[in-house]
Amino acid sequence: MNLTPYREALALPGVRSLMLVTLLARVPKTMTVIALTMYVVLDLEHGYAAAGLAGAAMTIGSAVGAPLLGRLVDRRGLRPVLALTTVAEAAFWFTAPLMPYPVLLGGALLGGLLCLPVFGVARQSVAALVPPEKRRPAYALDSMAVELSFMVGPALAVLLATSVSPKASLLVVSGGVALAGVALFWLNPPTRADHEPLDTARPVSRREWLTPRLLGILAISTASTLVLGGTDVAVVAVLRAAEQVEWTGLVLAIWAVCSLVGGFVYGMVSRSVSPLLIVTMLGLCTIPIGFGGTQWWSLALALLPAGVLCAPALAATANAVSQLVPAGVRGEAMGLQNSAITVGLALGAPLAGAVIDASAPAWGFAATGLIGALVGSAFLAAELRNHRRRIAKPTSPAPTPATAAAPAER
Template sequence: MSPEPFTHEHADMHPPAQLSPDTSVPPAASKPATGRYARIFEIAGSAFFSVGFLARLPLAMLTIGALTLVTSITGSYAQGGFAAGAVGLGSALGAPLLGYLADRIGQRPLLLGTAVANPLMILAVLWTASQLPGGGPLAAVLAAAFAMGASSAQVGPLARVRWMSLTARDRTGQELGTALSYESMADELSFVLGPALVGLLAATVAPWLPLALAAALSATMVTAFALHRTVGAVQPSPRRRRPANGKARASKDRAEGVSWALLALPVLGMVAMGTFFGATQASLTAFGGSFGIADAAGLLYSVMGISSAAAALSVAFWPEKFSQSARWVMSAFAMTGAALLLLLPGGVPEMLVVLFILGIPVGPTMVSIFGIGAQLAPRHLMGTVMTLLASGTVTGTAIGSALAGPLAEEYGHGAAFWVSAGAAAALLVLGLASSAAVRRAKKDPA
């Protein structure tokens, strides 16, 4: 069944339905708005939510876990930063590959493979790091950290692919919109809870314990996610042969509603979003340091994550006539204005208020970008595209940290917060470009 390439009344086109929809689930167009979240619990089953959330926690723990472990062993923030960077680089490069493999061989075997490989790589990090006091090479730790990041299960993106299939019969798009809102909320909470859990365990027990817990969660909960019944809704797509005639391939892509130029916009949007995250984290560390509480930067940052998660849930109840592109533009505009408020606080209480306000447009922006990515993704590469969006966030986070960190050290946190504001402005520009491109493509699908 081919998607409707830019011929829908709104920009909120329903994503392609090639993913073997769950025919046991009746359409719910008549369901009241207040029952939308109850509806997705009916579709996937309550176990899907607890398993999916716990399965994505290891990914949120690995970067800061490596940073904490190596820093505690060596006493060097630089070496700890190198280890964290290796994890991020591995995740950014490995995520699209894992998504592609999930599209080709299916989610279940791919996830079962990561449930074995990732805990082994985590153990490799723990072992190589333990050799550092005796003269062990840092290069071995970095290689293990890279492999640890590259092999981490991309639960959030793959869960979104399942939702695209499970909700394919709902032509209103309400069920998918609700599911994507939930997934963004779950991502936000995991990246708030994960680092907090690492800090708590490392401070109260031992620096190695957070990574050990991540290994246990990866082995058990990723396996449970791989075996959950919803995995059967997504069928792998065998690799297609490249047509001898390039024009034939281009024609086929157009017939399937594929626009690679358009698809680059949400991917770049997630890079800008990641840049915003990385810059804000680095800037808040410098801001906290000016009050002697640099270690509390994660707690400050979590305030934005909480309001962002709550706002993401609200997107399911936004008017249907409010297109995904318009939501992106509006939310990014609000983000840009709120990011400028970061320059104003002179104390921690004021900063907490600003961060709470700033988080409100962040969640809806993420939901909108993932929604547009789902609409534009080629039917046979859904997993690849979803993991590309996720890896864009990781890549952007590294960029934001690299830009804001030196500025904060040289000129103070005020200068570093300009990177956050610039990233939000870039999101607005990309949103406007996406909106214009979608309108143009609707008028001329060819």
């Protein structure tokens, strides 16, 4: 294994501390949905629909707030945004156990709108600390850190809610968010490189950087997490139908380990791989998962090809966004990508659930995988057409020395 790309990325000033702090800071962030669900169901004694509505309110707030906070980082700097969001989100989770359900819905919306932007800040800082040619392994490390945090956070939320109390899990989230915000405030990672000063004389218009290609990357970011969200639900449904639901944790853990392996390999490859191709392959590999057998071990084996593409899909799309936008708007662009990822996760689970309820568990994989493959292949085909046009476009002949010198002589 060639570990040189990782060694070179981690040797850059500030990268190791950024990776460590953001890994730990993401853990309380990944606890939020499960902690809120357990509180609404167990303490408030509402149904799962009410819990889902609270989670949806928080998700909507996060999707709307991410680009707004990113834009604020671009214009005012990181620390004011960290101070605002740390206080606001920690206050929401600290007071949530005192809220009746209607107030909780409004609080979840506001808490999502002003949530600590750990994910966006991490990706933006990677782009500032790492030169473009070395970002692939850096974003691979970042995507693996996301995977690790999702392996720890939800499990910790369930453990606290069941062994202590749901209110205790909310308070732990509050404390964790506060510590994460303080750590990021202390670290104060750069949001642009030293050679990328913010141009305050002329703000960059969205028309200049929100290009069709960037919109395509945002679309496939949504498609990739839609596939992942649908896979989560479909795994549970398949194992429940086979009366093997007790193996759910192990199957999902195997899937997560495959994602880590895929992210690790992606960071070592010497040639760039298009995120459009990765997401297309992720969708194609997801379609047949449910038809590979009903035993837990056969389902785990069927998940392997798609599993190794999960972290690479997230890393490749983040790297693409960092390459396509100028430094002065990188925070807003990363916020838009975070919104795209959030929307995909929010759509994937109910879409797979609706398909499963109307047909069979295996079709949950097929439906979400097909959407991911169609979106990825559509943008991939458009990219190939544009590439062919650029190649076929005639170029004007190079000027001769005499004609090149003519303007100077005149």
